[in-house]
Amino acid sequence: MKGTNLGEFEELVLLTIAVLLNDAYSVAICDELERQTKRSAKLGVVHAVLNRLEEKGYVKSKLGEATQTRGGKRKRYYTVTSAGKSALYKAKELRDQLWSMIPEFSLKAI
């Protein structure tokens, strides 16, 4: 398995999955991302990221029940694995650490 570090968009997607909890499937993730970030999230991109996250072992997926809405096609629901959770924590810790190291004046200077 290639690199296990988390990209920015990957992190967002992972967080969104966590936010949506039991309702996290591709279209819902896209919608939620758009709502939160106010920028458009293309299905193709999200799909590719989900696929990559699953490859890295941060999420796992299972097919849900068939519904009428999607032409009888089942949804694929994603949940964050513990590896995913720790990756999220790690990313947050890294940021917090960096935040804490910023001297007061340097932010003001910007």
Place this chain on the structure above:
Amino acid sequence: MKVNKESSPPKWATRLLAWYCKPDLLEDLEGDLYEYFLRNVEQKGLRKAKLIYIIDVFKFFRLYTVRKPEFINYLINWIMLGSYIKTSGRSLVRNKLFSTINIAGLAISMTVGLLLIGVLMDVFSYDRFHEKHDQIYRVISRYQYLEHQDRSFMATNSLRAAKAIEESFTGHEGVAILRRGLAGDVQFGEKAVPLSGYWANNSLLSVFSFPLAEGNPATALKEPFSLVLTQTAAHKIFGDESVLGKTILLNDDKEYTITGVLQDLPAFSHMKFEMLCSINTLPISAPERAKSDEAWDNVWSHWVYVVIPDERNLTAFNENLDKLSAKEDLTVKNTHIELALQPLDDIMLGNNMGNEIGPTLGTTILWVFLALCIIVMLSACFNYTNLSIARSLRRSKEVGIRKVIGAVRGHVIAQFTTEAIVLSLLSLVAAYVLFLFVKPHFISMEPDLQKILVLETSPLLILYFFAFAIFIGLVAGIFPAMFFARLNAISVLKSSSQKIFSKVTMRKALIVFQYAISLMLITGTLVIYKQYKHFVNYDLGYTTNNILNIAVSDNNASLLKNELVALNEVEDISRSAMVLGVGNYWSTRMKNPVKPMDSANVWFMSVDDKYLPLHNYRLLAGRNFTPLAPDAAESEVIINEHVIKRLELVKGDFIDALGKEILVDGKALTIVGIIDDFEYGRANNNNNREVLLRYSPKDCQYLNIKLASASSPALIAKIDSIWKKIDPVHPLQAKLYDDEIKEAFSGLSASVKVAGAIAFLTICIASMGMLGMVVFTTETRIKEVSVRKVLGASVARLLLLLGKGFFALIGIAVVIALPITYLFFEEILLPKVANHAPIGLFDMLVGVLAVGLLAMLLVFSQTLKVANANPAEVLKNE
């Protein structure tokens, strides 16, 4: 949310997605796209939503979504192929009738395809044995006198052009020149053999790759009076002796030295000859002829070939040709001669030009052949499609089970196309046998074809045949395969009988079409045959019965005549310059001495004093020629009324023309007789009405022998032995007049044969299509028939019930075909033919009757079986 059909995404895009996407990703992805699609329909409208859907499908074509090819699939495909072949074999054996119909139909029509492939193979292998075949061009010419617009090229050219190209043009590597007119008896010691060939220049052997068995190609035709023979020709004269350096006598005249022996020419050479003679002999042996050859407008006797190795030089070369003709046109009056290049490889297939060096095929005949082949093949393929789909009732269950077990569309398609290919390969075997049988008949149809085609079986040919059969199998099999692949497994298995087949109209239309074509061809054949019979038995204005024409050279004619006239079987002998009524023409200019400015073209024939009575010509007035001494000057002429009218010799009664003089060839001839109209050229040509007969035995090349009774081989043998005594070198050329007339119309009889063969072909195919349809209908209606029978219907009523639909179809075909055929002949073809026979009702109806009877036989043979079946047996099986 319920979606109506309108607002569903484009099917093909979904299919594309399903095709490339990994199966485990597919469902989720399809769902997502669909959800977005629905959302877009609401927000942006259906059209835009569809567009976005399509774009998205393409966008998802990524590395992680694309399905990887797997080796195991190929392996499975191979194993399945074996299974398909096995099941195909079983299904063929199980449905013997259908298989026979299909195999026979395909085989018959495939034969046409095989012939076409053979012809193409032959034609495209012409002249390819020359090493530089793709660099050799023939320089052809177009002769235009004043404003006469004769827009066709001739294969020949002038010697002057050839020399100018050879000497002053750049960009070529040699010019080969051939001149016609080399023929005669080659004598060596006591032995003489008639041979023919061309005068040729020295470069010929370097331009073309005719390999020399003996001699040096660089110098063989360099010196005057050099002669090159082919091996066969050399063997004829010298046997197994070595021939190089020997001298022979040509036509009792000049001596020539043999400087080379050519290996026998390959069959696929567009020029054929037995000997070649150096062309620079001519200025020495025939100076005046060589002199007239020098003229720019003498474009009738030489063939010029040039090697241009680099294609880029072609435009410059063509420009130079135009410049040359612009310059040389000044040397002749009122004449423009245009030159052009024709690639060697195109000669056999090119348009038929005047003065060809040998017979060529031309593209028209190939296109006709190709069109015919396509029509016939398509009909046969349609029949296959029809029959297979007709059988769908029996096979749909099999397909249903296959699908339930896990076959996808591709598998079903593969199975049914395999079946069709297996069948078409079986047909190929039958077609090949037919091909071997038809081949000699096909080649001998036309004398030219006989010279051009070989149609030899080679491994490459067989390979093409296989490829063709597989292709036909694919074409025939793809529609039934698609049909079966579309079947819905559940509905097929659930209901025991159902209407799968609804497109009956299409099949009926096809049957009508096939029958209409067959009817047209059959009727057309009959009409042409009637014309042929009509022309062969045409009243030409003279009798041709039991007359044997022998071609003789002048010196031994009287000798032979004296010998033959002594025979008991010979009634009388006359002499003539040629044979009339078979398309020979000889023309000159005539004038009325009173009005010398008005000269007219006239057709003439030189005869002796016995010719007219021997052939029973009808003299309207005057008398026959009086015999003159052999060296006496020509003084008498016999003319027909058209000549009197054309020259305005007399006003009023034409008998007054007797005793007047007309000028022919500058000679004043007295009119001694007026002859009734007779056919000068061929009976179907009305253009040559002004005819005169001249008394000139010394110009006569033929003996016309009136036999007391019909000719027999024994008599011919007797004449032959007399001939051999007088002329041991040349073979006897004797033909019965009636046979010559038949030969003159061999084009018509060939058309009858071809059209007849095609008619046979189409009626076979149509009958098979019909048979299939009848079987299908009767089988599906067998229960209905049984129930009717139980309720009291008679066999005759049942036959009518089952058969009337088919007879209606044939009726429609007749209504379509007959008027078209009639109009085609009456309005288009026959008006162009002079003296043609009228089309009778009988000719039109014979074909209909024959086809009707055949169809009735087909229909009743099948329906009778059903109508006679025991209803108890049939209904018991429910």
